[in-house]
Amino acid sequence: MGPGLDRGSAFVGKGHGRRLRGLSVAGSGLELVTPHGPAGVAVLRFHESTRKETLERFGLHEVPPGSVHLVRPSLDGEVLDEGLLVACPDGSLELHVHGSPALVERLLVGEPSARQSSAGLSLEAAALARVPEAPCSAGARLLLDQGRGHLRRSLVEILARADASQATNLLDHWRLQRFWLKPVRVVLVGEVNAGKSTLFNLMIGEEQALTSSEEGTTRDAVQGRGSLGPWPVEWIDTAGERDDAPLAVERAGQEQARMAAAGADLVLRLLPMDGGQSNHPSPSLGSSLPSPPEVILRSRGEQASARRPSPDAGVALDVLDDPQGARAAVARCVLEALGLPGDWTRTSGQAALYDKSQAEALAAFLGGDSSPLQALLDISD
Numbered sequence: 006m007g008p009g010l011d012r013g014s015a016f017v018g019k020g021h022g023r024r025l026r027g028l029s030v031a032g033s034g035l036e037l038v039t040p041h042g043p044a045g046v047a048v049l050r051f052h053e054s055t056r057k058e059t060l061e062r063f064g065l066h067e068v069p070p071g072s073v074h075l076v077r078p079s080l081d082g083e084v085l086d087e088g089l090l091v092a093c094p095d096g097s098l099e100l101h102v103h104g105s106p107a108l109v110e111r112l113l114v115g116e117p118s119a120r121q122s123s124a125g126l127s128l129e130a131a132a133l134a135r136v137p138e139a140p141c142s143a144g145a146r147l148l149l150d151q152g153r154g155h156l157r158r159s160l161v162e163i164l165a166r167a168d169a170s171q172a173t174n175l176l177d178h179w180r181l182q183r184f185w186l187k188p189v190r191v192v193l194v195g196e197v198n199a200g201k202s203t204l205f206n207l208m209i210g211e212e213q214a215l216t217s218s219e220e221g222t223t224r225d226a227v228q229g230r231g232s233l234g235p236w237p238v239e240w241i242d243t244a245g246e247r248d249d250a251p252l253a254v255e256r257a258g259q260e261q262a263r264m265a266a267a268g269a270d271l272v273l274r275l276l277p278m279d280g281g282q283s284n285h286p287s288p289s290l291g292s293s294l295p296s297p298p299e300v301i302l303r304s305r306g307e308q309a310s311a312r313r314p315s316p317d318a319g320v321a322l323d324v325l326d327d328p329q330g331a332r333a334a335v336a337r338c339v340l341e342a343l344g345l346p347g348d349w350t351r352t353s354g355q356a357a358l359y360d361k362s363q364a365e366a367l368a369a370f371l372g373g374d375s376s377p378l379q380a381l382l383d384i385s386d
Contacts (some may be wrong), residue, residue, distance in 0.1 A: 035100070037109060044104030045192070045226025045241040045265045049112060051098045059098055068092040078102065078112060085111060089264055103268055104228060107138075127385050128157050132359055135186070140230075140237040143350075144185035147357050156363075159356035160382055163367075164375060172367045179358040181349060186359055188230070188237035191339060192266045195275030195302075197245030203324050204275070204302070205229065205242035207332055226265045233336045234347040241265050271342055272299040273335070300338050 039048045051059050060066060063076050074090045078100065088102035102108060126134065132151035139145035163172050193201040209229035227242045243265055266272050324331045340347050351357065358364050366377035 035113060037113065038099070039104070041106070043106060043228050043230070045228045045243065047102055047104040047109045049100045049102070049109070051100070053097060056096070056098055063090055065090075070094045070096065076100070087268065101264060103265070104226070125384065128160075128381060129154055132156070135359065139186065140188045141185055141232070141235075143235055144237075146353065147182060147185055147351065148359055150354055151357060151359055153354075155354060155356040156358070157382065160378060163370065164378060164382070169371055172371055175356065175358055176364055176367050176371075178351070179364050181345065182351070182357055182359075183361075184236050184345065188239045189233075189339070189343065189345070190239045190241070190268065190270045191273060192241045192243060192269040192271075192297075193273050193275065194243050194266050195245065199245065199275035200324065201245070201275055202227075202242050204273075204331075204335065205240055207324055207328055208238075208240050208335065233340060233345075235349055236340075236345055238339075241269070266297070269297045271339060272297050273302055273339070274299055275302045298342050300342050302335070302338075 035049050035051055037047065038050050039046070060068065063074070065074060068074065070092055071094060072092045074092075075087065076090045077087050078085050086102045086108055088100055091099040091101060093099055100112075102112065129152050132148045136145050136148045136152070139148055159171065159175065162168060163175075193205055195201055205227065209231040226244070229240050229242075231238050231240055336347075339345075358367070363381065366381055369375075369377045
C-alpha cells in the first residue's frame with residue numbers, strides 16, 4: 006500500500022476522468038447496476054480489467070468468490086460512506102453503498118455536493134448554498150435564517166461574553182434540528198413474510214413495495230420518504246431474513262439489508278406474534294461505529310403489536326383494518342426511541358447550527374479551546 010492509504014479505504018482523487026487512486030470511476034471503470042434514483046442500497050460494479058488494482062487500493066489481496074469486505078470510499082480524503090466490497094461468483098467486484106443519489110453521483114463523477122462546495126464560504130453563504138438540499142420546509146427556513154446572519158451574531162456574543170449557557174443551548178437544539186437537515190433513517194428488518202413491506206407502504210403513504218404471501222418477495226432494499234410530525238423520515242424496507250435462502254439474488258438482498266441497518270438511526274425489527282426471538286442479531290459489519298437503537302414490532306403479516314423499549318408497554322396494531330391507529334403507534338415508538346418530540350417547532354429568526362463542524366467548534370469552546378469557533382467567524386464574504 007502507498008503512503009496515506011489505510012486498509013479498507015479507497016480514495017477518489019482529482020484530475021482528468023476522476024480516478025480511484027489511479028482507477029477511473031467514470032465510464033468503464035465503475036458503473037451503476039441498480040436503477041437510478043433514491044434507494045436503500047446502490048450497487049456499483051468495477052470493470053474486470055481493474056480488479057487487481059481495485060483490491061490493492063482497498064488494501065486487499067486476492068479475495069475468494071462470495072466474500073464480503075467492509076470498505077470506506079472517500080473523496081479527496083473525506084470518507085463518503087461505509088459500504089461493502091463484494092467478490093461475486095463470476096469474478097467481478099461490486100461496491101454496495103447507501104443509495105443516496107448524491108452519494109452515487111459523487112462516486113461516479115467525483116463532483117462535490119453543496120455541503121462540500123460550501124467549504125471556504127462564510128457562515129451566511131454556506132447556509133444559503135444548502136437551502137436546495139433541505140428535506141423539509143423547517144430545514145429550509147432554518148438555513149435561510151442563518152443566511153441572514155443570526156448564527157454569526159450568536160457566535161460573536163458567545164466568544165465576547167464567554168457565554169457557556171448560550172453555547173450549550175445551541176448544542177442542545179442541534180441534537181434535534183439536525184434531523185431537519187438530514188432525515189431520520191429508519192430501516193425495517195425481520196423474518197420473511199413478517200409484514201415489513203405492508204408496514205413500509207403504510208408509513209410512506211403509498212404502495213411502493215410489493216407485498217405477497219410468497220416468501221422472499223422483497224429482494225432489494227426499497228427507500229421511501231415520509232414524515233412523523235415535524236420530522237422528515239427515510240423509510241427503508243429490506244429483504245426478509247432466513248438462513249436457507251435458495252437464490253443468490255435473495256442472499257445478496259439480505260446482505261444489503263444488513264448494511265442498510267448498520268447505517269440507520271433506528272432499526273424496527275419485526276418478530277413473530279407468537280413471541281419467538283430473532284436468530285439474526287443486529288448487524289455491526291465489523292464496524293467500530295456504534296450499533297443503531299432497535300425497536301421490536303410483533304407481527305403476523307398484516308397484523309402487528311408494537312413494543313416500545315419498555316418490554317411491558319404493548320400496543321396492538323392492525324395495519325389493514327386500522328391503518329391510522331397502526332401508523333400512530335409506530336410513529337410513537339420511533340419518536341420515543343430517538344427522543345424526538347412530536348410537535349417541536351422553532352421561532353423564526355433564531356440562531357441555529359447547521360453543520361457538524363459547528364457543533365464540534367462549540368464543544369471545543371466549552372472545553373476551553375475557542376480557536377475553532379474563531380476560525381468559523383474569520384471567514385467572511
